[in-house]
Amino acid sequence: MTITHEEFQARAKEFLQANAVPHSQPPVEWTEESLVAECRRFHQALADADLGGITYPVEYGGLGLDKGYLEVFNQELSRYQAPLVPAAISHGMCLPVMNDFGTDEQKARHQARIIRCDELWCQMFSEPGAGSDVASLATRAIRDGDQWVLNGQKVWTSGAQYCEYGLCVARTDPAQPKHRGLSMFIVDLSLPGVDIRPLRQINGSSHFNEIYLTDVSVGHDCLVGGEGNGWNVAVAMLMYERVAIGAGGSGAMSRSMGSAKLITEARQRGRDDDPVVRDAIADLYIRERIQKFIGMRIRQAVESGKAPGPEGSIAKLNAAILSRRASDVAIELAGPSGQAWNAKDEDADEWANAVIGAPAMAIAGGTNEVQRNIIGERVLGLPKEPDPFKGQPWEEVPRS
Ligand SMILES: Cc1cc2nc3c(=O)[nH]c(=O)nc-3n(C[C@H](O)[C@H](O)[C@H](O)COP(=O)(O)OP(=O)(O)OC[C@H]3O[C@@H](n4cnc5c(N)ncnc54)[C@H](O)[C@@H]3O)c2cc1C
DSSP states (O other): OOOOHHHHHHHHHHHHHHHSEETTSOOOOOOHHHHHHHHHHHHHHHHHTTOSSTTSOGGGTSOOOOHHHHHHHHHHHTTEEOOOGGGHHIIIIIHHHHHHHOOHHHHHHHHHHHHTTSSOEEEEOOBTTBSTTGGGOOOEEEEETTEEEEEEEEOOOTTGGGOSEEEEEEESOTTSBTTSSEEEEEEETTSTTEEEEEEOOTTSOOOEEEEEEEEEEEEGGGEESOTTOHHHHHHHHHHHHHHHHHHOTTOHHHHHHSHHHHHHHHHHTTOTTOHHHHHHHHHHHHHHHHHHHHHHHHHHHHHTTOOOOTHHHHHHHHHHHHHHHHHHHHHHHHGGGGSOOOTTOTTSOHHHHHHHHGGGGGTTTSOHHHHHHHIIIIISOOOOOOOTTTTSBGGGSOOO
16 A cells, blocks of 8 residues: 555544544443443444555555654544443464464454454463463363363453454463463453353443353364464564564553643642642653653564563553552542542542553553562663472472
8 A cells, every 4th residue: 555644644633633533532331231332343444444554564554654644643532531441462472463464364364353453452371370380380281182271260361351353371280390381372252161251340340351262172273373382472472462562553552541641630629739739640741751752662572563562561660650650649639539439429539430440551561569670680780580390290299
């Protein structure tokens, strides 16, 4: 496709004016269900308008353009409220991993459908006994002719209740050390033996699920990246996740609870000349700018062909710290009404919900402590954490 940045920008502008609501207008109220439906509709319309899958190959439903066009699109998108969240894992993690590791047949089967949100995908990594140390996971996949039979339990699986597929990492060879002997599978979530149970959160919504896998049979053609290569695929996916959380192009986090919103809030509450509040918001603004530059640096590195590395951890850690600081300022402004939240109470403060959700940023995609370990080892060159079981077969390592 031959198109200049200016032409592409004009196309994006025209589409967004017709299909999304600018941030300058009151917030769009989506329910959990309507958000998913709107997300699918929005991405189908994007693809029909030749704006979907910008950097992905044309033969797999993309536009085959370079990342400069993605920046142009994200710049326009950042001015609008768009129903993107239900596709964040599909598009931010599963799609790039499929593109990097999928077979031609897998890409032909799924990529265009993921781009259009005809299929939504989730990430099935964490287990009750394996979160930070996800490589110790216990879900088993055993080969049976042309099939693999999966048994185990996943947890904290975001969005699984409305997804069609999951990328699931499972242990295929327990006689290998924990990082080896893992493989990545495409799991059709409508298969017999897949039991998805939403978990109710403190804020009343159900973002996460437990997924029980009981004799779930998937074809050998669902193996992504080859047998025993699951850890490499999982690490790539986690890197994409950290980049998506820490360096996402649309600036969604800073808008939902960032300095601009807090300034408006301070004015409305008559606190805008309080020096403590002013100091806290100024500090937040400086940190937001730093976060923006970290994001730009990562995106430019990715544009020049570098795979996302430990800098994703820096961006993700900073985003989590930023989110916590913003929630501290918000709660200071909101006072007692920011302490509790009830979705049915019309007088409840919108900040309470945002504040309750802020700590999740320090856990999702690897906790702050885990990011600090990665930065210590891979950026600062500090010694690795001691592992008394290093190199031992997974099946011989004691587990609680
Ligand atoms: C919003 C959100 C969305 C999520 N979505 C998904 C999803 O879609 N799919 C999925 O698979 N998972 C998902 N998760 C799960 C997430 O990846 C895990 O919660 C996370 O990796 C931490 O694992 P854990 O909860 O088992 O905590 P644990 O690993 O048990 O950690 C407990 C505490 O110990 C600390 N700790 C652990 N190991 C170390 C260490 N080596 N050094 C220092 N401190 C350490 C941790 O920092 C933490 O404070 C999500 C979580 C959140 C909050």
